[in-house]
Amino acid sequence: MSNYLISIPKTDTPQGEIIHDPKSKLKVKVVDLLKSRFIPSRGEKRFFVTTDGETLAFETKGYKKHRELLILHMIAWYxxxxxxxxxxxxxxWPLAV
Incomplete structure (x- = not known):
């Protein structure tokens, strides 16, 4: 399984962490939808994760035709x-959370 890097912001703002893939240079931003508002960016891929009482949004930063499988792998790893x-x-977007 590949290892990725996580950058954690120094501020207490709910804008989340960023997952980095050192090989492809792809970045995926993580947003906790219970603590922060999510505004999708044009031209980026996004996915959502639901689990017991949590909903997270994941959006690429600098998407340049990377394989979706890589993005999903980064999300699963996180x-x-x-x-x-x-x-x-x-x-x-999951309608029933």
Whole structure:
């Protein structure tokens, strides 16, 4: 399994962490939807994760035709890092949370 890097902001703002893939230079921004408002950026790929009482949004930064499988792998890795074993990844905004 690949290892990724996580950058954590120094401020206490709810804008989340960023997952970095050192090989492809792809970055995926993490937003906790219970603590922060999510405004999608044009031209970026986004996915959503739901689990017991948590909803997270993941959005690429600097998307340049990277494989979606790489993005999903980064998200799954991050969920395991957080201990969210039963997380479900959605390609669209989950209506029933």
């Amino acid at each position: 969920c395991l890092y957080l201990g969210l074993i039963e997380a479900q990844i959605h390609s669209n």
